[in-house]
Amino acid sequence: MRVKTKRAGRLVLLLASTALAPIWGMQSAIAADTTPAAPATPDSAANEGLMEIVVTAQKRSENLQNVPISLQALGTATLEQHQVQSFDDYAKQLPSVSFQSFGPGQSQLFFRGISSGGDGLPFGALPTSGFYLDEIPVTTIGSLLDVHIYDVARVEALSGPQGTLYGASSLSGTLRIITNKPDTSKFSAGYDVQGTRFDKGSLGGTIEGFVNIPLSNRAAVRIVGFDEHDGGYIDNTYHQRTYQSPHTLDDGTVVNSPITVDNSKFVKKNFNDVDTYGGRVALGIDLDDDWTVTPQVIAQHQRSNGSFLYDPKAGDLQVHDYAPERNIDKWYQAALTVEGKVWDWDVLYSGGYMQRSIDTHADYSYYTVAYDAYPNYGYFTNSMGKQIDPTQYYYGHQDLTKQSHELRFSSPSTNRWRVTAGLFYQEQTNQSQANYYAPGYGSSQQGSPVYEDDIFLTNVHIVDRDYAVFSQASYDILPSVTLTGGVRGFIADNTLTGFSGFASDAAKAGCVTPFPSLNSCSYLNKKFNDSGETHKLNVTWQIDPDRMVYATYSTGYRPGGNNRRAGVEPYGSDTLDNYELGWKTSWFDQKLRFNGAVYYEEWNNLQYALVALNSGSVTNIYNAGDARVYGVETDITWAVTRSLTLSASGAFNDARLATDFCAIGANSNPDCASGIIAAPKGTRLPVQPRIKFNTTARYEFLLGEADSFVQGSLNHQTSTRSFLGTTADELVGDSPGFTTVDISMGGKIGNTSAEFYVQNLFDDRGGLTRNTFSAPEISGQYARIYPTKPRLFGVKFGQKF
Template identity: 55%
Template sequence: MKTAYVRVSRSILMATAAFAAPVALAQTAPQAATEATTGAGATLDGTEIIVTAQKRSENLQNVPISIQAFGTKKLDELNIASFDDYAKALPSVSFQSFGPGQTQLSFRGITSGGDGLHGGSQPTAALYLDEVPVTTIAGAVDLHVYDIQRVEALSGPQGTLFGSSSLAGTLRIITNKPETNGFAGRIDVSGNKVGKGTGGGSAEGFVNIPLSERAALRVMAFYQHDGGYIDSVPGTRTFTLGDNNPDTNVTVNNAKYVKDNVNKTDTAGGRAALKVDLDDNWTVQPSVLYQHQTTRGSFLFDPRYGDLKVTDFGPGYNRDAWALATMTINGKIGSWDLTYAGGYFDRRVENLADYSEYSVAYDQFQGGFYTYFQAADGTFLDPTQQVHNHDDYTKQSHELRIASPTGDRFKLVAGLFYQRQTDRIVADYYINGISGIPNSPAVPKAGDDLFATRAYRVDRDYAAFADGSFDITPQLTLAGGIRVFKVNNTFVGFSGFKSGTTAANCVPVVADDRVCNNFERQAKQSGETHRVNLTWKIDPDRLVYATYSTGYRPGGNNRRPNVNPYVADTLNNYELGFKTSWFDRKLRLNGAVFYEKWNKLQYGLSPVGSFGVTNIYNAGDARVYGAEMDFNLRLGGLSLSGSGALIDGKLTTDFCSFDANGNPDCTLGVIAAAKGTPLPIQPKFKGNMTARYEFAMGKAKAFIQGSLNHQSGTRSYLTTREADLLGRTKGFETFDFSLGAKVSGFDVSAFIENAFDKRGILSINTVCTPSICGAGRRFYPIKPQVFGIKLGHDL
């Protein structure tokens, strides 16, 4: 598979380069080169960093938006290697997850609950790798963090510069670029042990090789194994068959799936980037990145069977392989910077999970439909159900923009953007052997599927944007921006039971995987999103700002024929913030307060009678009040840093209950979620604090460090009935400690994460709607106590 990905990436990269080269020939000095040489990650008293959050290289303290940024040094200090690691350090970020590679990211509590679902809403938050968006319809990829220049977390709507998937915020991961000024390299290895689980470790390295005075190559590779800590324990399950005769009941056990520490992860990949200065005035930077991740077992546990224990009746795994080819070209037209950024992203996800809880729970409503399978010899099949999902995602994006000189009184960034992303869905809900029984309910052309989905989704986005600022006085700046766009989204295929293949609405097709299409829908929309900002720079170390900004997410269509389409939801953000440095810049203190109005919020839910199909609804309006703050204080060898967010989100209108067709209907007098209901997933308070002391120990530079992380409990569902059945998560605190030293180019450190083995729960989930499957709820915990050592060497 890896060879195929590399071959595809090479072809795309060459095609992109051929397309972009004529544009590049008209360009001169590169903006990206400026970013590379300003020392992005370079600090002032260890507290300040250069960012490109506004498509320009700027000091973090001069950017009038709520942004948290971690440079290379801070990422290493916090031992950040994966999504869960940096999400823990970002108070305004929350997420739902079923394990590595299965995460849906959100900012400030703006999450629909339907992100990443087949045919569901686009994500509310975008993930960018350098200049290219890599958020798929399924949500964020779990990028391994190594040889990274910085991570930027931009809270609030960022649609003016970053598009429709930035309704609530944008997370940007900026890689280290090739450099022509000398050879560099590093190797890092680590080993760790989950306190009550198994061991793991990693091997990582990079080299930066100057090829000439005008060209350089940077190559990074890694492998990481994460040990397991969830046990699959013995259990039995009795299926009461549809004839209600105890003699025909089927009892099964999970003996062949009983194993300790089942949830293990292996991740491997690498990146190759080339930088070519074709003359003194312009630069071309192609790159290819590949990552393959395999997880086994469940990362959620079932509290009915004990702490960190499950009883699964089938195998489970998730395979997530993706490749990204990009081309960035920077130059000048006169004194204006010109940038082209293009990328092609190919992601393939395969997931297998135990679905027997669904069969048992739903059967009481379907009279044996899910369990009563009699073979020709009179025996009954084991009705244990599995779900096998395949998603093939692609995404290509192209952006061409121009920027005025940074020193001008009037500054402008303007450009054009095109994006096309697809999701080819193959979902098999199967029971072994049902295709061979008399009067089989198996879906034609789908093997042993009781329910099957074969669908193809294409989302297209065309946009033009402009974002500018004018210095009214040297201290007062007025800025604003607008993005106009057009979307064209299509969704076609089959989803349903065998009976659906003979329904009047199922149009016959010639295909290997289905006999007909029972939905074919299109959503075309256009609109704009905008922002206005006023910044007062009180002095070189202090500024305050006021921002009004909006966000937009396209609507779409549901699979079920009687369920109405969902329309676009929008976000209005009103924000006051400050960026300050004190005591000769030894203390940095930044903060913001905000009010956000979420209009026609999109929410995913599987009502009873929907046969497990999640529909997307416009659940009404909501508001979010919040405050964010972060600080960094350096006193000699001691540094203190921390950040926190207080976020309160609630519905401002009633979300009505559902009629017989599955649509909200306020005339029924029943409320699914009343006005004032808290929004789910986002903790009301989330914060962290780190103390680090660096000191000389002979020839070594040593350190000791301790971190505290805290978050409050969360509501698991928006709708009242489901939320009550699942319950709330509880607040928790964790402590991390590390110590180490650097001497003669070697770094050695030891660490313990979640030192007191606190069992924090991040989310509660079920395999189907909680009103049916609530008894089988499962908890997604933070990682238990982990001990480890790390060794690194500069080449």
């Protein structure tokens, strides 16, 4: 909920931002000796060595160095040191992670290059990566939940399939956000205020706060609130275009009726600003010495305006948009965790319910531009014979719900035999509406609307249900050698009902057009069922207390589902086989930590979104074939002295098709008999760079009474392919590699801290992805670039009590 102090909070932010005004005009470069940070950077360098990092990736609390999986953990201090507030901020710290995005709340997450480049449809396939808030899965169809990061214990990134313990959609990996829990031992509170400004943009700021209140020696409540405004940096500039609007006369002659339109009413500078506010309330109750109950509610409201992809043809950080654009993402999650013991076994129940609503308004005019060459497509007149602007808009709405329940039992961790076993159930629903419309089309003389002004409408209801039973057991063959095996059996069920199509599709179904109401025509009733198992086998050798190596064979799966178009077959599940050798090592009295893994992965029957021939740019999901990945990921942290810490992490992924991907035939399904290849064997998989790494150097020192620091970070990634299909990728083009540099400096006196930072110091215009809002086969020549944030100045002030 929005707190009453919101307006006052924004005033404080504005004043803090204004204090930076003298800096904006600086043109001289700031020289910085940067040797920067890693995803597994510890929260601090202790005097006698690196701080231990405790994680719960295997459903137990363990030292990161004892967990035989490839895992990167960003602790509280690391998140604060890199000014992490959103998904984009922490994703750049995780080399094995890549993503596609249209802006805040509109991203899709991938691990180790397991991406087909066609994910993220609001009525499409489930993601390849799982996403958890504490113990609760919050993975949804379409876009990743963009959780504001504050008062967070850590972010855990588990690379590779995690199907045994985490199940569906953990095909390529799992990302977990672990929040700080209520603490009965003491009162604590804090707040942070930030002011920011983009060098080529506008002001922003954030106010955040938390309080932990012990209610008794057995109960405590933790309350968190935040309000953030991000300034914009992309301009919607003035532009005119002329549609030729060819149409056929009664005698069969095709003539043009040119109409010139402009975007003057949507012109705005720095129009892609974002407002995010929300909070969290958690209650911790110790029922006795063995049982704890933790109910929690998290809520967030985010509104982003404008476009976050710029058009290089329009200019640097500029677009020519002809429609109102915004994305409103509202969600809340209620969760309950019960932990206790039965005899000496740990028992945990976790249940959650999430409701999410997404409203998206976007410019779809390049679809109109592409189809302007087709007679009778863009020529409309009203009842007075006046020609109507044929520019198309897009409106999408999703109502998502997700409930999950898990009951888990774990034997004592000190036993030679150790077992974790449990039951899992989840149900997620998706009411998805997508309207492609031209204002006035419904009342035009030539229009054939399907509903109101809609040229094309999708209105479907999707339900996914998953049932699973799982077990993972470890046995110490020798005191230093452990064998671990796990298996998960599952049943997946998917249903899709509703309508998707043009007025002609509605007529075929016997529906009257235009629809008298949105839900008056429902001719789709599709079902898809799947079952199977996924498994894991691991051998770990603890060479000595500071060095461990492991070998793992594991599998993952992602359920199949139904396509929204009539006559298009369901798509099946895809699976992943992972072969991995890894190491976790500490050296020189734990002053140097060096972890890593090498792996080979086989992605089987991969799901891919593609536009079929003669489908009017309608995208469907298909099983494209097989792919493989060769990769290495590593991170190193070195406490050089008590003052200086160096860290680095990186990943190399060579991800390619292992089979030819056949084109989609006239029957709207894969047709290899035609001999037409959409993407040949050996084609790189999209989105993931071959190389991605980051480095950080942090120097801490005493300046007067202040514990001070200076820090520099460098982030680099090589080029990425935009789309899997050869035609689509040639039209859109690849994203070149880039390097960015961040610096920060500050200090702390007692409980009060302050810092100044600059992100993307040299204003490198790195392109994270290239994309088109309509299908690339239709409007690929108008592709846009999702950039790294331009140079951003910030100041931050905080206190802890």
